[in-house]
Amino acid sequence: MSTRHILIAGLLGLLGLAFWHLAADYLPDAALNPTAAYYAAHAADQTGAPNLVTGIIITWRGLDTLGEVTVLFLTSAIVALVLAQSKAPAGAAGPGFLPAGELLATGTRMLLPLIALFGAYVIANGHLSPGGGFQGGAVLASGVLLALLAQPRMRIGHALLARVESVSGLGYILVGLAGLAFASGFLDTAFLPLGRFGALLSAGAIPLISVLIGLKVGAEFATILQSLEEGEDAAQEEDAA
């Protein structure tokens, strides 16, 4: 235990004391606060989405979600930029890769279609059950990760990923503008008919936006994963040289 450790432990002890007071005196609300009560009361007639969280994320706070998607895009761009200088020549993988084991290779072949299907399900049912574009996109990207683990040499074209991402991003903005033109404001999803409450094709443009977000998030995560994988390629090229 150096002085540094004691200092850190003391500071965190003070922070823990503050947390203790917050948690010990905490009394849960008896009723929803006005904002949440409004969301709960108007989910059916304003968004048509039974899942309140999706209704908040995509319709009421749609602008925040657009910003969030932008942050994610920035992240994937910066990761690619930071790792770009250690990029391996196109098509070349490092010689040092161990081949993936039998279990991983076979398991990937079996699981990949299921993961893709599950991702699509989570995206498509985002307005009905827990899920949505972000979760489904992450599921899709986990499939990409599994494929990268099983076949370290596999590459999805950067051009393809970039195109999927920019087309879905542009589509998101266009849907938002359609809300401005045909409904009450930017990213208002009610310009399409709300449909029967609880049906798969309902809730106006929410499923459409979920699909666009899912594709965009999946493409961004895949770009990040692939950038990290390519950095590894370059290191092994250099070690071999």
Next chain:
Amino acid sequence: MIALALFTGFALILLGLYGALTNRDLIRMIVAFTIADTGVNVVLVAVGYLPGRTAPILDAAVPVAEAAARVIDPVPQALVLTAIVIGLGVTALMLAYAWRLFRARGSLDISDFTELKW
């Protein structure tokens, strides 16, 4: 139950901060930050919980008319969904920078990087 979730969340935050401050290895620091991140999310979700209520999804069990009296606060959940995604982005960025540092210096030990030290 809320108290349990709150204390777990706060404990995770403290644990993560302690790990980030005492470890010298960059990868361990990044792991510690993600633990603190998880703690913040647990606390936020716990604050949105109301005793005796159910998930904010309207179905046969939670009719629209009674929604406001039956469901927990959906706003912290939406907030945490955002926080998880942003946390993932931050983690990816930290890993990328750690990788660049390792490529440039051949070390992941924070005490080898003294340029910004004063």
